[in-house]
Amino acid sequence: MKQSLQLKLGQQLTMTPQLQQAIRLLQLSTLDLQQEIHEFLESNPLLEIDDDDQAPIEVPAGIESKTETATTADLNNSEEARVESEWTDNIPEELSIDSNWDDTYQSSASISEQSSYEGESDFESFNSPLESIQDHLLWQLNLTHMSDRDIEVAYAIIECVQPDGYLSITPEEIWESLTTDLEELDLEEVIAVQHRLQRFDPVGVCSIDLRDCLLVQLEAFQDHPLYKSTHNLVDLYLPLLGSRDFSQLSRKTKLKDDELKKVIDLIQQLNPRPGSVIDADDTDYVIPDVSVKKRNGTWQVELNNDALPPIKINETYSAMASTAAASEDVTYIKTSLQEAKWFIKSLQSRNETLLKVASCIVSRQIDFFELGEEAMKPMVLHDVAEAVGMHESTISRVTTQKYMHTPRGIFELKYFFSSHVNTASGGECSSTAIRAMIKKLVTDEPAKKPLSDNKLATILASQGIQVARRTVAKYREAMNIPPSNERKRLI
Structure with missing residues (x-):
């Protein structure tokens, strides 16, 4: 094959490292950009923190825009210098033999602690370990007087607690797993320990199902005049309450509408997911740009x-x-x-x-x-x-x-940013505005007869917004609004 030289003319887009850096910084969030700046300050000695005010950025005319900066580094430095001068001036030249050094000398840790408490401090910023529901229950178990046998059963039960507070397996399965380690262990012993753990904080934890959880929490309302009616409803007719069949509930419980409303209000004060009180998830922070x-x-x-x-x-x-x-x-x-x-x-x-x-x-x-x-x-x-x-x-x-x-x-x-829907007058309406309209219609709907998706689409059509029933259902589900049969209320 013979080698030859050829001359070609073409265009090619090349991204320089500087352009790549600018694009990468542009897509970073504020928290990620803070980390990027700190890493660059540590790696590049030519950069340092600017204690002076920044000049505002000029933007094109139109919407009035401006920038403002509040620098507190000088104030913090002067405050630390004042505190340091106070304790250095008070140190005597000679100390007695029986004196305590901490009584005279204030450590740097104490100074920083004092200065942080004098100003604004974010206590959530400290790297404290996150507490799970198991940690919270074990801490209470260590403060509870139990026999060694019951403590071992309690450990087994706590290990089966899910983040929502319910048990992942039944007490019978826990009893079967413990029979090899604990001789002559009865199922009643496991259930007795479980009932005791259910009274731990949060009340209702270690329950098997929703009915069991609510009944335990209802014990705190035994002095309530409607306690027996509420207990009877949760114990026997909880599925009817979930389906919002109020006519059946009123007939079976023999309660009038106003009494049934008070019973439902009492049930709504209970927590169906007790484990959610102990949230082990890390806090997500949002800093406005x-x-x-x-x-x-x-x-x-x-x-x-x-x-x-x-x-x-x-x-x-x-x-x-x-x-x-x-x-x-x-x-x-x-x-x-x-x-x-x-x-x-x-x-x-x-x-x-x-x-x-x-x-x-x-x-x-x-x-x-x-x-x-x-x-x-x-x-x-x-x-x-x-x-x-x-x-x-x-x-x-x-x-x-x-x-x-x-x-x-x-x-x-x-x-x-949102897509548009054509209106009857030839204009356009954003999907965000349609969601807001649906939310407002649901808020103002009759309690005993909620609006169906088809009815919502009809009302929007009367206002000039042509949307299909399935579109209304999609927007409603996106806003976590339940269907009409689950929105039915007694009053």
Whole structure:
């Protein structure tokens, strides 16, 4: 095969490392970006925390936007210096032989503890171990007087407790698993220990089913005038209550409507999932990236700069780029300086893009901020991308895991995007507004005769919104609203 040279002309898109970094920072959430900044501060000596106020970012005219930064580093440093000077001035030159060092000298741990309690402190930020339902029950078991035999049975029962508080297996199965270890163990002993564990906190834990759980919790209402009627309903007619067959309940329990309503109210005070009180899940935090406020009749979009530590280039190290003697040091400093500049530029680009997209969203959804969810307009990624002059993929990255603090609550930026449904007048209505209308109709529906999905679709059609019954059912299920037969109420 003969080798030859050929000349070709073509176009190719190449992503530089700087562009890849900017795209990666753009799609990070606030918490992830905080971690990224701290890691970059540790790896790059040319970056440091900026104690000075940041200059506000300029955005295009339209929706009024501004940024504000509250720096507390100087206040914290001055407070620590004041506390340190107080205890250093009080240390005497000579101490007596029988004196205690802790009485005179205040350790650094005490200083930090004192300073943290004097200011604002987030107690949930401490890395304390999470407590499960088993840990909570074992702690109470260690404080309860039981025989060694009963304690071993109690350990076996607690191991079978699920996160919702119910047992995963029956007491008979627990008894069969213990007969090999405990001689002459009776099933009544296992049931007796189970009944004792059911009175632990939270009451009703270690139950077999819902009926057993509610009956145990009802023991706290034995002085209630309707205790016997409530106990009878839970013990015998709980399935009828679940199906909301109030006419059958009233006939079988021989209770009038007002008495049956009070009995149901008493049952609703009980906890059907006692294990949910002990939540072992880690707390999820949401830090708003932008906030929206109305001032002087104008909606203003502000960037939350307090969520991110302000950073700058260290002037001392950057000046060494031209004064360092060794060439390797000069190369390292210049490389780190270039990386630091690109990192700061990427952060500024992220903030500008986020503020620009948020301002465009607010300008298109002003009716939502003024009137509520029912006034939400349909909007897709293409609409915002065309308005700000960016690609749809960029808008998708900006709106993912980014949150906006509004007078109506905290919403993810993706919340403001929704598909549209054509109206009878030729206009468009967003799916979010339709969900709000369905929710309002369900809230105002008759208690004894809830609206079916077909009836909801008919009411919406009378308002000019043409939606199918299955679409109404899909929206209703998305809002965790039960069907009409499960929404029936006595009064």
